Amino acid sequence: MERLPGFRDFYPEPLPANEAWSCDLRQHIFARWRETARRYGFREYDGPPLEPLELYTNKSGAEIVSQLFNFQDKGGREVSLRPEMTPTVARMVATAERAYKKPVRWFSIPQLYRYEKQQKGRLREHFQLNCDLFGETDPAADAEVLALLVDSLRCLGLTAEDFVIRLSSRQAWQRFFEARGGDPARAYEFYQIIDKIERERDEVTAEKLRAVGIELADVQAFIAAGEPTPELAAVLANLAARGLRDFARVDYGVIRGLAYYTGIVFEAFDRKGEFRAIAGGGRYDNLVKLVSGGKVDLSALGFGMGDVVLAELLKARGLVPSFSGTVEIVVLVEEESLRDESIGIVQRLREDGRAVEFALVPTKGDKQFRRALELGARLTVRLQQSPAGVVAAIKSLADRSQREVALGDVVAACRP
Amino acid sequence: MERLPGFRDFYPEPLPANEAWSCDLRQHIFARWRETARRYGFREYDGPPLEPLELYTNKSGAEIVSQLFNFQDKGGREVSLRPEMTPTVARMVATAERAYKKPVRWFSIPQLYRYEKQQKGRLREHFQLNCDLFGETDPAADAEVLALLVDSLRCLGLTAEDFVIRLSSRQAWQRFFEARGGDPARAYEFYQIIDKIERERDEVTAEKLRAVGIELADVQAFIAAGEPTPELAAVLANLAARGLRDFARVDYGVIRGLAYYTGIVFEAFDRKGEFRAIAGGGRYDNLVKLVSGGKVDLSALGFGMGDVVLAELLKARGLVPSFSGTVEIVVLVEEESLRDESIGIVQRLREDGRAVEFALVPTKGDKQFRRALELGARLTVRLQQSPAGVVAAIKSLADRSQREVALGDVVAACRP
Numbered sequence: 040m041e042r043l044p045g046f047r048d049f050y051p052e053p054l055p056a057n058e059a060w061s062c063d064l065r066q067h068i069f070a071r072w073r074e075t076a077r078r079y080g081f082r083e084y085d086g087p088p089l090e091p092l093e094l095y096t097n098k099s100g101a102e103i104v105s106q107l108f109n110f111q112d113k114g115g116r117e118v119s120l121r122p123e124m125t126p127t128v129a130r131m132v133a134t135a136e137r138a139y140k141k142p143v144r145w146f147s148i149p150q151l152y153r154y155e156k157q158q159k160g161r162l163r164e165h166f167q168l169n170c171d172l173f174g175e176t177d178p179a180a181d182a183e184v185l186a187l188l189v190d191s192l193r194c195l196g197l198t199a200e201d202f203v204i205r206l207s208s209r210q211a212w213q214r215f216f217e218a219r220g221g222d223p224a225r226a227y228e229f230y231q232i233i234d235k236i237e238r239e240r241d242e243v244t245a246e247k248l249r250a251v252g253i254e255l256a257d258v259q260a261f262i263a264a265g266e267p268t269p270e271l272a273a274v275l276a277n278l279a280a281r282g283l284r285d286f287a288r289v290d291y292g293v294i295r296g297l298a299y300y301t302g303i304v305f306e307a308f309d310r311k312g313e314f315r316a317i318a319g320g321g322r323y324d325n326l327v328k329l330v331s332g333g334k335v336d337l338s339a340l341g342f343g344m345g346d347v348v349l350a351e352l353l354k355a356r357g358l359v360p361s362f363s364g365t366v367e368i369v370v371l372v373e374e375e376s377l378r379d380e381s382i383g384i385v386q387r388l389r390e391d392g393r394a395v396e397f398a399l400v401p402t403k404g405d406k407q408f409r410r411a412l413e414l415g416a417r418l419t420v421r422l423q424q425s426p427a428g429v430v431a432a433i434k435s436l437a438d439r440s441q442r443e444v445a446l447g448d449v450v451a452a453c454r455p
Numbered sequence: 456m457e458r459l460p461g462f463r464d465f466y467p468e469p470l471p472a473n474e475a476w477s478c479d480l481r482q483h484i485f486a487r488w489r490e491t492a493r494r495y496g497f498r499e500y501d502g503p504p505l506e507p508l509e510l511y512t513n514k515s516g517a518e519i520v521s522q523l524f525n526f527q528d529k530g531g532r533e534v535s536l537r538p539e540m541t542p543t544v545a546r547m548v549a550t551a552e553r554a555y556k557k558p559v560r561w562f563s564i565p566q567l568y569r570y571e572k573q574q575k576g577r578l579r580e581h582f583q584l585n586c587d588l589f590g591e592t593d594p595a596a597d598a599e600v601l602a603l604l605v606d607s608l609r610c611l612g613l614t615a616e617d618f619v620i621r622l623s624s625r626q627a628w629q630r631f632f633e634a635r636g637g638d639p640a641r642a643y644e645f646y647q648i649i650d651k652i653e654r655e656r657d658e659v660t661a662e663k664l665r666a667v668g669i670e671l672a673d674v675q676a677f678i679a680a681g682e683p684t685p686e687l688a689a690v691l692a693n694l695a696a697r698g699l700r701d702f703a704r705v706d707y708g709v710i711r712g713l714a715y716y717t718g719i720v721f722e723a724f725d726r727k728g729e730f731r732a733i734a735g736g737g738r739y740d741n742l743v744k745l746v747s748g749g750k751v752d753l754s755a756l757g758f759g760m761g762d763v764v765l766a767e768l769l770k771a772r773g774l775v776p777s778f779s780g781t782v783e784i785v786v787l788v789e790e791e792s793l794r795d796e797s798i799g800i801v802q803r804l805r806e807d808g809r810a811v812e813f814a815l816v817p818t819k820g821d822k823q824f825r826r827a828l829e830l831g832a833r834l835t836v837r838l839q840q841s842p843a844g845v846v847a848a849i850k851s852l853a854d855r856s857q858r859e860v861a862l863g864d865v866v867a868a869c870r871p
Contacts, residue, residue, distance in 0.1 A: 040510055040546055040746055042503055043534060048547050051498035051561065055554035062499045078805040080782045080812040080830075082467035083478045087458055087580065088504065088566065089536075094456055110526040113570050118459060120505075130456055131464050138471035140829065142815065145467065150504065154529050164503065179815040186802065280795035281802040330456055366496045379696035386602065386697040389494040396496040399558065399595040413556065414496075 045163030052362045063362035064353075065166070068346060069148055071194040072168045076146040079187045081170055084145050086127035088152075092117040094126045094330070106153040108163065120152035124169040124343065125299070125323065126330060132173050132339075133331035141174030162347060168318075171341030173327070178270045181303045181322065181340055182277030188307060188318055188342050189286045195349075196358040202317060204307045205290035206275075209300050209321070211268050212291065215261055216253070225251050233258070233294045262291045270303055299323040302340070309352055317352060318344035364415035368453055370397040371411070371421040373404045380429060381422050384449055388420070391450045411436060418453055422446075461579030468778045479778035480769075481582070484762060485564055487610040488584045492562040495603045497586055500561050502543035504568075508533040510542045510746070522569040524579065536568035540585040540759065541715070541739065542746060548589050548755075549747035557590030578763060584734075587757030589743070594686045597719045597738065597756055598693030604723060604734055604758050605702045611765070612774040618733060620723045621706035622691075625716050625737070627684050628707065631677055632669070641667050649674070649710045681705045686719055715739040718756070725768055733768060734760035780831035784869055786813040787827070787837040789820045796845060797838050800865055804836070807866045827852060834869055838862075 042048055049062035073083070092109050109119035121127060124147055132143060147169045154163060170187050172180050185204060192202055209230070216229050232247045236258070239247075245255040267275065267289045278284050287305075295304040302322030309317065320342025327337040353359050368388060372381045381397065388395045396414065398407050411419050419434045431449045434441040444452045458464055465478035489499070508525050525535035537543060540563055548559060563585045570579060586603050588596050601620060608618055625646070632645050648663045652674070655663075661671035683691065683705045694700050703721075711720040718738030725733065736758025743753040769775050784804060788797045797813065804811045812830065814823050827835050835850045847865045850857040860868045 040507065040748070041550075042546070043505055043507060043532065046503035046505060048503070048550075049499075049501040050547065050551060050554075051500055053554065055551035058551060062501055065501070066499055077781060078808065078810050080810055082781065083465075083482055084467055085465040085478055085481075087462035087464070089459055089462060089568075091456065091459060108528075110528070112524075112526070116459065130458070131466070134457075134464075135466060135471035135474060138466075138469065140826070144812075152505075164505075175815055177816045183815060190805065276795075277798065280798040282799065283802070332456070365493060365498065379692075382693065382696040383698065386699070389606065392494065394494050394496055396560075399591055399599055400593045410556070 043163075045161065047162065047164065060350075061362070064350060064359055065346060067360065067362070068195065068349065068353075069166075072146075072148060072191055072344075075187065075191050075194045076168075076170060078190070079144065079170075079183070081144040081146040081187065083147060084128070084131060085147050085149065086121070086124070086131055088121055088150065089118050090121055090127060090130075092119045094130060095119055095122060106155045108152040108154040121149065122151055122153050123297075124149045124151065124167065125171070125297075125326065125341065128169065128171050128341075129323075129326045129330040129339065132171075132337060133327050133335040136173070136327075136335055136337055142180060143173040144170075145173075146170040166346040168344045169341060171339060173337050173339045176324065176338045178273035178303070179277055180338075181270070182274045182281075184320070184340055184342060185274065185278060185287065185305065186281050186283055188305075188320070188344070189283050191344060192307065192317070192349075195353060197352070197356065199285040200310060201352070201356060202286070202307055202309050204287040204305050205293045206271055206287050206303065206305045207289070207291050207293040207295075208268050208271055208303050209294065210270070210302055212294055215258075216251075219253055219257070221252055227298055229253065230294050231296065233291075234296045237292055265289045265291060274303065293319075295319060295321055299326045299329075301325055305342070307344070313355065314348050314352055317348050318342050364417070365394060366396050366414040366416050367394045367455070368396075368418045368420060369407065369411035369414060369416045370395060371404065371407045371419050372398055372402075373407070373421060374423065375401055377422045377424075377429065380446070384420060384422065384431065384446070387450050388453055391454070393453055417455070420449060420453065459579075461577065463578065463580065476766075477778070480766060480775055481762060483776065483778070484611065484765065484769075485582075488562075488564060488607055488760075491603065491606050491610045492584075492586060494606070495560065495586075495599070497560040497562040497603065499563060500544070500547060501563050501565065502537075502540070502547055504537055504566065505534050506537055506543060506546075508535045510546065511535055511538060522571045524568040524570040537565065538567055538569050539713075540565045540567065540583065541587070541713075541742065541757065544585065544587050544757075545739075545742045545746040545755065548587075548753060549743050549751040552589070552743075552751055552753055558596060559589040560586075561589075562586045582762040584760045585757060587755060589753050589755045592740065592754045594689035594719070595693055597686070598690045598697075600736070600756055600758060601690065601694060601703065601721065602697055602699055604721075604736070604760070605699050607760060608723065608733070608765075611769060613768070613772065615701040616726060617768070617772055618702070618723055618725050620703040620721050621709045622687055622703050622719065622721045623705070623707050623709040623711075624684050624687055624719050625710065626686070626718055628710055631674075632667075635669055635673070637668055643714055645669065646710050647712065649708075650712045653708055678707045681707060690719065711735060711737055715742045715745075717741055721758070723760070729771065730764050730768055733764050734758050780833070781810060782812050782830040782832050783810045783871070784812075784834045784836060785823065785827035785830060785832045786811060787820065787823045787835050788814055788818075789823070789837060790839065791817055793838045793840075793845060796862070800836060800838065800847065800862070803866050804869055807870070809869055833871070836865060836869065 047060045049060045050058050052063045107119045112118050152164050229251050293306045300321040301324045304321030306316040307318040322340040324338040370385050385395050421432045430443045463476045465476045466474050468479045523535045528534050568580050645667050709722045716737040717740045720737030722732040723734040738756040740754040786801050837848045846859045
């Protein structure tokens with residue numbers, strides 16, 4: 040029996056042939072993300088993987104709705120596996136915002152789902168770091184979130200030579216569109232054209248733009264000028280104060296496809312342009328109000344960073360650490376008469392925090408020792424009879440040096 | 456808009472009114488579980504939350520199949536949200552077992568789903584620690600897994616006074632049934648009666664037992680005698696060698712409902728009997744073969760421990776730690792002319808590993824200081840002009856002591 044197409048199994052390393060996804064690498068990324076969010080004072084939350092369908096329809100923009108992994112549950116409810124976390128966090132913060140001091144700084148690492156036509160290598164699920172800040176409209180909040188994005192990549196070894204954040208602004212594009220007499224009711228249609236500009240042939244884009252009354256050359260000149268809005272200028276100055284100016288540049292070629300963005304938007308890319316976007320986000324000051332039926336009005340911004348492109352990038356840049364050596368100590372049982380005492384030592388070592396393996400059943404001594412080497416263990420511990428009673432021989436596998444200690448001293452002698 | 460019934464939101468502490476589930480507590484439990492699994496040399500894996508429906512039908516036993524959260528996807532596939540992890544891990548290990556040395560020691564912390572009629576307080580999802588060991592038939596493997604179960608509870612502060620593992624054996628019940636002339640084709644029906652014996656009135660049980668040719672008094676006497684099988688005796692001796700004998704007792708009142716168990720089975724309960732089972736598991740030596748269509752034959756055993764009963768038990772025993780004080784330092788910005796330099800200090804402290812907050816926009820000094828107290832911060836850092844230039848005043852919030860240091864010394868001075 041096989042897993043469903045578009046879903047992943049995550050195996051422990053060393054990976055089996057034909058399996059691409061390492062649970063060790065995944066947990067390494069998650070641990071670094073959590074540690075970075077902690078340094079920024081962001082607190083973890085989570086919501087249900089399954090939500091009412093209506094949480095997504097008409098809120099997220101056409102593209103995501105057409106790819107929803109939705110169905111009717113046994114109680115007749117229209118439900119959907121979550122395609123993104125933003126509507127969930129907007130729902131949660133709208134419900135409970137009175138319990139929290141503003142600004143609210145939250146993060147989560149949800150698994151997200153989409154159902155699109157199966158293509159080679161396209162997945163139907165991924166994990167995503169989501170960081171959001173609620174209750175502050177000042178661009179200082181945008182800079183805080185962008186700094187967190189930078190450090191969520193730097194914590195994995197990536198540098199300003201590896202990635203850059205392309206900063207843009209829905210407001211800049213809104214003003215552009217309005218200044219040229221664009222119909223406000225068609226603004227979102229216009230944004231969608233800009234969103235596809237880099238993936239579409241110029242003739243196609245030009246025709247679509249003409250339909251909303253805009254010239255392609257005008258759009259291209261606006262992008263080329265890249266004149267920062269006052270909000271973007273404030274964000275860049277703030278990043279400069281943090282020493283992070285090199286990680287961002289104004290680039291109006293980015294606008295983001297989702298409908299709910301209202302202000303600054305951004306995407307992170309690898310500098311070599313080999314991969315799809317690493318992360319993306321922006322301001323969505325109206326979504327909490329929309330999701331709460333007008334009851335709660337709370338400004339918001341955030342970003343999502345997926346695990347798939349990131350893992351590809353880390354592999355391409357040689358930034359995946361080795362995951363061997365998770366077992367520190369192998370207790371060798373060469374004398375079956377000493378098995379019970381050996382098991383007692385295993386237990387005491389584990390209680391002291393050591394990662395310990397041992398042969399569960401009688402096994403040849405050299406096979407046990409080879410296993411210790413394969414595991415990349417630091418030490419072996421072997422009980423043996425001596426004239427003075429049972430003692431422990433502790434061997435360092437780095438230099439093969441060995442020493443004998445009394446049973447009561449084994450735990451202390453095995454600490455790193 | 457509200458979340459779906461039976462699903463949980465996990466909020467950061469302090470919890471809002473009407474919300475019961477703390478993401479901080481959840482992550483505390485997960486972190487302790489991971490650390491304990493590491494000490495036992497267990498490696499993390501994960502599989503898809505959605506699996507082909509046929510992975511569960513006819514493998515898990517009637518009870519779980521009737522509660523599947525299943526549906527047809529847009530491609531016409533019959534699929535199910537995973538109700539348990541064992542069929543997934545059996546599928547994964549069957550696919551890739553040649554890549555791993557035996558015994559294979561794996562763990563995972565999946566979210567699991569069931570669709571049952573909505574009752575007050577009954578959830579449709581929970582998280583579960585799953586630990587499994589493949590490729591070893593000796594009871595020493597059962598003891599290793601049971602020791603891991605004990606330590607997965609002890610790592611949260613629970614002791615032998617709080618919980619006990621009730622150890623039983625499918626083989627013991629099989630021999631009992633066969634010795635009394637039971638029809639082997641009805642053995643699973645008999646196990647199901649035993650599984651419900653503690654929740655059912657005696658008259659009902661007696662009638663059901665008579666239908667399979669067994670007397671209730673005979674069953675009651677067998678449970679009361681609690682004579683360990685040779686396998687159970689070996690497990691108890693092994694636990695004794697680890698100093699864990701007090702955590703387990705033979706109790707044939709447990710048999711487990713799932714169809715796939717073949718050997719030793721067990722459940723962990725709180726000693727006061729206030730809660731449902733904390734954890735359960737056993738040996739399932741035939742499931743890998745069944746799931747792999749006969750291609751791979753690998754003995755197996757493991758357990759699952761859910762987060763819901765465990766969280767209730769930890770709360771009842773006063774074992775939930777405080778989750779305040781995650782922010783270590785608040786940088787106070789009292790002079791707006793020093794904002795940029797203050798932001799630079801924030802960044803350097805975070806790069807050194809400190810958890811730091813600051814007021815993103817101009818805020819009254821006393822309000823900033825109150826916020827530091829609310830957050831349970833350890834230190835405040837405030838830049839100020841001095842005759843020698845800008846210096847940092849570092850205040851300890853424990854004793855309100857304060858000292859001034861040069862800007863270049865702030866990072867070192869703020870380390871714990």
